[in-house]
Amino acid sequence: xxxxxxxxxxxxxxxxxxxxxxxxxxxxLCGPVVAAAVILPRGCEIEGLNDSKKLSEKKREALFSVITxxxxxxxxxxxSPAEIDEMNILNASMLAMRRAVEALAVRADFVLIDGNCSxxxxxxxxxxxxxxxxxxxxxxxxxxxxxTRDRICIEDDAKYPEYNIKKHKGYPTREHMDAVRKxxxxxIHRRSFLKFLGNDGNT
Numbered sequence: 001x002x003x004x005x006x007x008x009x010x011x012x013x014x015x016x017x018x019x020x021x022x023x024x025x026x027x028x029l030c031g032p033v034v035a036a037a038v039i040l041p042r043g044c045e046i047e048g049l050n051d052s053k054k055l056s057e058k059k060r061e062a063l064f065s066v067i068t069x070x071x072x073x074x075x076x077x078x079x080s081p082a083e084i085d086e087m088n089i090l091n092a093s094m095l096a097m098r099r100a101v102e103a104l105a106v107r108a109d110f111v112l113i114d115g116n117c118s119x120x121x122x123x124x125x126x127x128x129x130x131x132x133x134x135x136x137x138x139x140x141x142x143x144x145x146x147x148t149r150d151r152i153c154i155e156d157d158a159k160y161p162e163y164n165i166k167k168h169k170g171y172p173t174r175e176h177m178d179a180v181r182k183x184x185x186x187x188i189h190r191r192s193f194l195k196f197l198g199n200d201g202n203t
Contacts, residue, residue: 002049002139004040006128010110011042015124017072019108020137021097024052024145026089028170029180030163030189031152032078033089035096036144037104037111039072040137046070049139051132052146064147067140074140075103076148085192094119100141114138160186 007018023035040046046066048059055063068074077099079092087095098120101111110124114131131138150169157166163179163186170176177196185194 002051002132002134002136004042004044004136006112006126006135007040007137008042010112015110017106017108018110018112018137019073019101019104020112020114020131020135020139020141021101022052022114022132022138022142022145023093023096024142024149025170026093027172028190029172029176029193030081030165030170030186031149031156032080033084033093033096034076034078034145034149034152035093035100036074036076036141036148037097037100037108038067038074038137038140038144039104039106039108040140041070041072044070044136046136046140049136049143051130051139052142053132055143057150060143060147060150063140063143067144071140073104073106073108074144075100075105076144077103081188081190084190088192089190090117091119112138114142156188160188 010018019037019039021037023033025033077096079096084092112135113127116127116129118125118127132142153165153169162183168176
């Protein structure tokens with residue numbers, strides 16, 4: 001289970017505002033990649049906090065409220081499908097994370113990043129592979145990002161019901177790919193993810 005061990009080590013080194021950041025939505029065919037950044041109070045324990053992928057939708061929604069109420073600061077940001085196509089998903093994920101960190105109401109002086117990549121941050125960072133299962137700050141960020149992206153998927157489903165986005169959340173299921181083949185890509189589809197259509201993702 002995630003805890004504040006990594007954060008406390010950094011506070012012991014003299015940092016004063018350590019945030020965790022994570023993203024949701026790297027794999028889907030459509031919609032933005034969403035990132036969140038969270039600074040938790042020192043000693044903060046949130047019951048049930050875990051990697052968002054290991055939690056039910058109901059539990060994530062409940063934890064979303066707890067995290068946003070108890071965090072010292074939090075922010076949520078994204079990178080658009082057009083930005084993903086322009087710079088690739090890894091760079092777009094980094095962009096979304098940087099936007100979230102920069103949007104914090106309390107300026108962070110250190111960032112714990114889920115994964116093994118850090119690009120473009122103007123403050124010190126450390127990467128943690130599987131960080132959403134190790135760091136409470138990253139786990140909290142993963143939940144905010146996942147819940148927000150799922151909510152965006154529900155909104156997108158209402159606009160583009162033919163793709164049934166609320167069911168697969170944009171991921172490349174057979175149903176989703178068949179719908180894209182039948183109806184063509186929508187404005188929210190990532191053209192660079194639609195190689196299965198041929199012609200560089202265009203019908």
